[in-house]
Amino acid sequence: MNPLSGALKFLSTTLFNSVFALAFFLVAGHFATPSFIGKVAIIQLMETITRAFFSILPYQLVTREVSHSYASSQGYNRLVYTSLSYSLLVSPLLLFLLFFPSYLWMSIPYFVLYLFTNYQDQLLIGLGKFTEVNVGNAVFTISRWGFSIIAIFYHSVELLILIWTLGAVMKAVYYQIYLPFKFSLDKATFKEIAKVGFPIYLTGVVSFISGQGDRVVTAFLLGSYYLGIYQLVALAAVVPSMLISSFSSSLLPSSTYYYTKGKDIKEISSVSFRIVTLISLPLAILGYAISPLFISKFFPQYVLGIPSMQLLILSLTSTMPLQLLSTFMIAAKKNYRPFIIIGIISAAEVVGVSYYLIPRIGIYGAAIAQAFNAIITSLLYLLFSHFQGVFKLERREIVGLALIGLSFLAFINWEVVLIVVLLGSKLLGIISNEEVKVIEGFTPYSLKRIIRILYLIAR
Template sequence: MNPIKNTLKSLSVTTTNVIVALIFFIITAKITNPEFFGKVAIIQLLEVVTSAFFYFIPGQIITREISYLYARKEISKSVIGKFLSFPFLVLPLFLILLLFPNYVKLTIPYLFLYLLNGVMGSIMVGMDMFTETAITGNIFLIIRWGISIIAVLSHNIYLFIEIWTLGGIISVSMNYAFLSRKVGLILPSFDFAFLFKHFKEGLPLYLSSSATFLSSQGDRVTTAYLLGSYYLGLYQFSALVAGVPSMVLGALGGVLLPTASFYKALGKDEKKMSSISFRVLSLITFLAVIISIPTAVLVVEKFFPAYISGIKVLILLLLATTLPFPIGSLTNFIIAAKKSLRPFLILSLLNGGLVLLTSFLLIPRIGIIGGAISQAIVSTISSSFVLVYALKEDTFVLGKRESAILFMMPLIAFYEVFVDPPYLDFLLLLSVILLFKTFRIITAEDMKLIDSFLPSKLKFIISLMKAIS
């Protein structure tokens, strides 16, 4: 289980998604009417609903359990078959979509495949099958955003759904073939006691996911309700651009849970694993934030002048979604260590309520910047909660190096919001590197560990990290 190699494989999927989806949305926005664009958005929303409400055994629980069994060489097709059975049990719930317009009804097969593919992906990363998931993920994204341009050109939403469904069939079939080659022919096995046990264990995460749906979409809904479609367009565009760095960093986060679970099963100390991950991810995150903000501002000013009024919103949203990433990554170690997940339900309910409350209080008074401030408030509270809980459960230790990083986070945010002329970001970049070197936040021992995981062609990264830290 090599976290660096697996991160690179995951990044290939993220990169494909960013590039191909960007091209798709630019073309779709240019050549179609708002009605067609809205139907595409509804299909994407149904995906989010499927992930939030129909994923009854959270992917994190599946990945952790599979990683433990894989590390102990106890993996079997029987266990995999039991996990694969739950999307089939959920299938009747999709029939509620029969109450909606015709094109929504036709998404039922696709959404089932989307759920089944998600479960397969959770199983495969738990078995260190990142190469296989990267192959199927890239193929699916090319079909999803690339080939579906044919449907956009013909303004045919039904053809659009058919192409996405075809992509789902191909992706599920390939993942099934990869799994069968690894462990043998797999059939769904309906073990209700097994499924209920993991449903019960993952219930706080499931309910948290449902509540997170409100916290992630509440500011958008409030903006649309209070200010109308024009300001929603400004806000959504800013959120789309601001979300790119966190999407890329998400590829790193997706590797942490199976890696932490795998090595925890082998008896490794989660505190040591979480510490080095936190420190290395902090360096990457700080550099990503400092480079992304002036780049995003330049792109908007040069290529999207109609959206210049949303730049402050973009900066706030980018900071809110990206800067706390190292703290959020500690959640993976809490799950891997099998600590109680109930507090995350409380956190998600708190976040959802706060987003709605602060959005309704701020947006009428100060416009769309109020929605961004709402997300920043919730992000701060959520990060503080995760940090305190990780310390309480002894999955993370707050030493001098970690404290220095936590001290730097609000300073970077303050600088970017209140001080920053874009041309001075170079000075901020140098300051961060100097602080990392001064406090020796990444140690020689850390370097040796990273070097042991690096492929031969990437050994130059160690030289770069030594120069930086």
């Protein structure tokens, strides 16, 4: 169970997905209207609804439990069969889409497969099969953003749905090779995971509101045209944070695995936090600086969304080290009720601020709501992870927090802030040479040269 090689695999797949998505939206930006992109956004919104509301067996807990069983050499077939069987049993509830526009009810088979393959994803990740998961994701990406470009030229959302569905079928069949499935729902396993994970499930539901509330309010108050503009810049803005969050895909199973083997969860979370800080802050600042050129060059029709994109990139990317602390709270299997508190506060803030600001300042109000949400939830994750004994606050962790706060001064002068962050990381010793040696032990031979960069920063 190598967290670094797994993280690099997920990073490469995320980059692959981002490049294909960029190609799709480049073509869509020139040959389709914002209204077409708005419909694509609504389908993606339904994906998020499916993921949040239908996951009574929380994905993170499924990953955690199968990783724990794997590390302790226990059988995990009942968990695999129960999770996958549940996803099929709950799928008929998607028939509520029959009351919505035709392109949504035509998407029902796709959403069924989407739910099923999400559980396949999490189970394979928990078993450390990172290569297999990423191959499946790459297959789906080619269909989702590659072949679906054809639908743009036909101005057909229905054709896009068909292509996405075929891609999901190929992904599910491929995963079946490595995760054999038979229909079997073990009631005891289901009840245990559903009961323990109920706070996480509720958090997922309210997190949908906080994560998508700005888009829903934008669609309701401003219509699909402005939703299309906001959706495009928001999708582009989350790419840096998506690249960083790809690390968490291997972080949860790996931290669970080594925690089960007796490693100190505080040390695991501390090193991870500081390494992610080194990556996220320069990426956030450079993303803030480059994004106006990106939109002006490739999407001139969407320049209205540039301020929103800059705010989203800086706030979402710079707070990623704190957002990832939730991973260790799950891995350590502490009290999950704080997730409900964080979720409710987050949802109330996004919806409330969006309703207040969007009528006054348009889509920039939606971006402000998301930026506040990132800051508030990050501080809450820091608070609860520290109180639960999952994360320590010592000198180097405090240095990391100070640098995160400092990165927001990029609004004033991003060049100076970038230099200060880089020098501060080195002079204040955010990581040590001993920690770099540990990381080097997990690094594939072909990437050993990258470790030299960490040695330059370390003290």
